[in-house]
Amino acid sequence: MAELRVNGTLHRIDAPGDMPLLWVLRDLLGLIGTKYGCGVAACGACTVLVGGVAVRSCQTPLEAVDGPVTTIEGLGQPGALHILQQEWIAHQVAQCGWCQSGQILQAASLLRQIPRPSDAEIDAAMAGNLCRCGTYPRIRAAIHAAAARLAAEGPAAGNADGGAP
Structure with a gap:
């Protein structure tokens, strides 16, 4: 069980640590503003902020998230x-x-x-x-x-x- 602060709200996430942040946001939290583009961090459609820094959520595993996440819904x-x-x-x-x-x-x-x-x-x-x-x-x-x-x-x-x- 992981804890993840997204758009100011703390969530308890029951997912494998290697699950991409993109799928945590879209599939588990229902935040569909973050888009799937290429799946290899080459297009930027899945960009979110982690601790204020842009990251490609399609290639960022849940276990690597170190800081609050901001999606387009929370900007x-x-x-x-x-x-x-x-x-x-x-x-x-x-x-x-x-x-x-x-x-x-x-x-x-x-x-x-x-x-x-x-x-x-x-x-x-x-x-x-x-x-x-x-x-x-x-x-x-x-x-x-x-x-x-x-x-x-x-x-x-x-x-x-x-x-x-």
């Missing part, structure tokens, strides 16, 4: 979207939407590490998250806009759960 405050989610909408980033939860959580990890990233820093951080619709320029613009808002509004404007900005 915003209750009843409000996170600034990144708001900017994703404002910049019309999503098309098919499959990769977007992973993209947003990767961006949250980036902004936690580099509050005002350059284009090159955004491109480097987001390189492991694939978007088959090719919305990369919109993703970059949304990240810049979110970074500016977070700088202006302060850290309280983001969500502290799991270390997200």
Whole structure:
């Protein structure tokens, strides 16, 4: 039996230690915002935050999770979207939407590490998250806009759960 804090709630998980975090989240906890993409940590669709750092949940075994987990469902405050989610909408980033939860959580990890990233820093951080619709320029613009808002509004404007900005 493992204990796992997900989106601020402590869960007791009865699963083998080698079960991928992705399947714990989707199948055992019913948090289906985290998507299965490639299964080999190459596309980023399954990205979640563990202790505020982006990880590929399809290749992260339950026993390796060391810290609170934040999924797309837990990124915003209750009843409000996170600034990144708001900017994703404002910049019309999503098309098919499959990769977007992973993209947003990767961006949250980036902004936690580099509050005002350059284009090159955004491109480097987001390189492991694939978007088959090719919305990369919109993703970059949304990240810049979110970074500016977070700088202006302060850290309280983001969500502290799991270390997200």
